[in-house]
Amino acid sequence: MKKILAVTACPTGVAHTYMAAESLLKTAKNKDIPIKVETRGAVGVENELTPQDIAEAHAIIVAADTDVQEARFAGKPVVRVPVAQAIKNPAGLLEEALNKQASAAATQADLGKQVEDLKAARSATRSGAYKHLMTGVSHMLPLVVAGGLLIALSFIFGIEAFKQEGTLAAALMNIGGNAAFALMVPILSGFIAFSIAEKPGLAPGLIGGMLASSTGAGFIGGIISGFLAGYIALALKKSIKLPRNLEGLKPILLIPLLASGITGLLMIYVVGKPVSALMTALTTWLSGLGTTNAIVLGLILGAMMAFDMGGPLNKTAYTFAVGLVGSGVYGPMAAVMAAGMTPPLGLWLATLLAKHKFTTEERNAGKAASILGISFITEGAIPFAAGDPLRVIPSIIAGSAVTGALSMAFGATLRAPHGGIFVLPIPNAVGHLGLYALAIVIGTIVTALILSVIKKPVEERTA
Template identity: 65%
Template sequence: MKLLGITSCPNGIAHTYMAAESLQMAAKAAGHEMKVETRGSVGVENELTDEDIKGAHAIIIAADTNVDRERFQGITIIDATVQEAIKNPKGLIEKAVSSKKSTVSVSATAAQQTNRSARTGVYKHLMNGVSHMIPLVAAGGLIIALSFVFGIEAFKEKGTLAAALMDIGGGAAFAMLVPILSGFIAYSIADRPGLVPGLVGGMLASKIGSGFLGGIIAGFCAGYIALWIKNAVQLPKSLEGLKPMLIIPLFSTLAIGLLMIYVIGTPVKAIMDIMTETLKGMSSANAGLLGLLLGAMMAFDMGGPVNKVAYTFGVGLLGSNVFEPMAAIMAAGMTPPLGLALATYIAKKKFTPEEQEAGKAASVMGISFITEGAIPFAAADPVRVIPSIVIGSAVTGALSMIFNCTLRAPHGGIFVLLIPNAVGNLGMYVVSILAGTVVTAILLSIFKKNINPTNE
């Protein structure tokens, strides 16, 4: 039987492709042909053609973003989340196969509409902003880190390569972080009419000093203001073209601009200043507790909403020259796949041959700061795996903060460690990662049962 699929997560990085692979493997195991279109951060890949759609029995749309359904008239649509496709691909394939081809299901059922509406709320809009911001964060942060190769303060000397790198990474890329975050939050809410007021609101948040928190608030306010104007203002058909080109941009930008200057900006700046000073003045014990919390959040859902909240928190603080949380967050994000990889090596009887092979891939994903490498193991045995990786990452996060480790680049995994001065207290940072990795592996070795009971 010929099946189709579409996968798309808000960030479009790991989950999109893991869901596609899970569906294809499950379909192949059941003896069916399946083509999956992925909509990731690099755009649409393996695009479904009219010929593909014409001969298909059903399509599984495993997406946490909006997907146009008009082209799928005449075939059954199975709605799912990306997590469902990763954790239960067999069930989705069985559901698609058992559906009647004569059932035209372009519009979702009531339950599916409920699931979809849940995916279009605050989290979806926030992640749309974050996903567009991450490439800027990664590029800008790594370029800033490269400027430190010449010395931690070498960029202060005008005309040098270090100064040029700092201008590119800090003066240009990082200067656009908050506007891009805000702009694409508003874009997610109101489509194209929300982009201009969102960008302007984010730029004002940067100028006022209210940082990423002000940018998030500006993005949501701008988006909903633009959406309200779009729906509320009714014009004659001959003047309808003025709405997207003049009326919505003008009045929504004016509204969010005045709100940021006179209402939102100053109090949010005060909150950011208090937060920044509090973090800078933390005692070792308090820093350890924060690291413990951030580390646990990074492992809890392995790239999901809780993980992204922690990551966004760390990235936002980089603009305020607070580098300790980002160090704890990246270290804790590396620990789950590394701990699982180590566990498959030291406790082989606890893992199937397939899991042992997956452990090799997890090790590569771990050193690259791709926490999602732990998902296949967690999906197969969540009761034992999730507590183990949460505890291991919490240990790593706490130790990193206690040791006062800093990180000036928000991504890159182990490869950032090779850049001089990018990581503060490098030795203890490595110790923190190793400690969490070992704790995770030991806990898994204790909690998991042998594959063959006769070996126990």
Template identity: 60%
Template sequence: MKIVAVTSCPTGIAHTYMAAEALQMAAKEMNVEIKVETHGSIGVENEITSEEINKAHAVIIAADTKIDKTKFEGLPIVEGTVQDAIKNSKGLIERAMKLKKEEKEYVEKISEIKEEKQNKKKGPYHHLMTGVSYMIPFVVAGGILIAISFAFGIHAAENEGTLPWALSFIGGGAAFALMIPILSGFIAYSIADRPGLVPGMIGGMLSAQIGAGFLGGLVAGFLAGYTIILLRKWIKLPKTMEGLMPVLVLPLLSSLIVGLLMLYIIGKPAAAINNGLSNWLENLQEGSAIVLGLVIGLMMAFDMGGPVNKAAYAFGVSTIAAGQSSSVMAAVMAAGMVPPLGIGIATLIAKNKFTKEEREAGKASLVLGISFITEGAIPFAAADPLRVIPSLMAGSAITGALTMLFKVKLAVPHGGIFVLPIPNAVEGLLPYIISIAIGSVVTAFLVATLKKPKVE
């Protein structure tokens, strides 16, 4: 029996491949042939061919983002999240094995009902993460280009025609300018498929132009997606004219509705809230800033790449969207580096608390930590959650609070230590490094103290 699968997480960095590996390992134990296609940050890898689809018994889609199911038409589909694949890969495979191709119509009906229920229960988060997953590469590329322009001097980009100006213009004038339209467009795409892209991106561009920013972009994306769904229900054309719906009727009417609502109703309140948030962050008193850093640290370590972690990261990105250094983004990245770094250090200083395999994984965890891939700590947290997760949260909370106390600011939304050497990318580089080191040591000490010795 052969099964094909697709995995995709919002960032396309760690969970995507962890889910794929879990499915492959489970299939090997169950003596089932499987091929897993990954939708990561660098695109589709290990792509499933038409021939493999024809030979497959069923398809498993373990994704937290929108996946085009067109090519799997005719195959029974088992759907789940990447967490389902990581934690219960055997369960997904067993469900797929029980399905029969003859059951296709029945499965499709069940899937429709299930999709409606899922949209009600967790639709908004799923749609938001789809938008964020497409937005992140623009944010990262733009942020790093802006940071490189700072290397020539903090005001070097002001001289038009120079290389620093060009780098800043590409990063801020192009990549960052596309960030909110991409976010809005792909939120709408997740809700309403391809017809949602046009009103979503137009709404996002309007949000950016009228100063409604990240918040306005979120509203525009959801508004565009659900507008398309309502128009599909309300407008019924004769069969001879149905071809006009996707190319004329839907894009025109939805863009008009979303555009007018953004300009006359939603835009000004969203811009006021956006400006208020910016002013509040700029004027935070020391005590309030420390509390905010503490909360950000707890969120980054709580589920290590899950919904809470992604919410904190999205908040950090929203504060850096204007192309300026952000204290929130500094706390987010520092706190996100601590869990895998702390675990890696713990495997070195308390070897008797870990198996040989865990000590080897600890080395990889260190590399993931310096790269700002928080998910590197997940295997250790899953194996001993009651002791490990509180330890991770404590270290990250301390780091987040310290970065705020030291008033560190970061101009780059990703990259870990590899962006720290760029001149002017970090305001307060030494305190930033110290904050990360302290949090990592605290986590390592707590893990080493709380965990019980392992018997090989």
């Protein structure tokens, strides 16, 4: 028998979302039609459709007035209607879905690939606290990039031109510093909480983040408040039980009130002052680093960027540096981006210097790696590391460590936490630009030379 899937969602996520789902379920049961309904309400996604559900479905009914991630239904017949239509005419929608035929649908092979890709993506992101932290960082990042570049652009008119009210420099500084950077920690906190508890976690997470900013707890306080708000909201979401007709009070009234209050009190009376003191000490230490300590810090951050090429260690170093940008400390960010560019660039250069040690496919991959490298996509090194980890990984760690150490030793700074070489021409985005570029070049050469020496020729590998 043909199986039908449905998704219901209304803008508020309270009444119509669940009324539509109930209407479809009841009608399908009366008609003996197998159906599964996903609701995307104020309490989050419930009864979520799995890749296997989608693969097995004959058609999908999307009764929604908001985004429901329709891309996952590619290749399947979809009936799209406003959410109210599912309440008024569920029988008609089910009949239309049953009669729906796929036109120009994707092939079975394509669908299988989509399902496998989705599984792989979900498996990659389902890693507990790491996943939640990266969700917050990914939403915070555009604010840091935009804010940092706007601040840098304000310096075109003079390093202190922004102090004169009414000028364009002052406006750019206001947009970048007082708006974009002010939102950085609340967004980080809010989306960590959102990742944990979905919609119910967002408000307490944002409020906790604002309190982290106002108490001086900075990005570390924002991370703490995000996890606090998320797990408090999740606990309340699971523990508060109300009659079905009062269920809408949970996401709109009870959870935001209780979770925000508890998170806020913890931030004010427990977390705020100690973390603020820690942030002040950290900022003071980083701002006053001597050359030796700066080199050691850069070396460590650089090695972390190369060690797992986009994995947890890489992201830990990156998050640390991004958080410091909001505190006005720009040296670690420069070291981290330079060290993240070096591995793919070094591998590309190695394929040119020691062609006989790389296959034709590897040399072609080296060309692609060079583009990824200049774009600050460290993952471009992964295919090489997977093929020869014992030689490639030590080589790229050495090159990135050298780059990070030199960047810090040269006093290089970076206000934009992404973009690779494409942000370098922007006035004042990079401090000590010439020396910064030199650090990247030297690290690239170190990686290439080491790998060129220790890598076995192709004929020895295939013998």
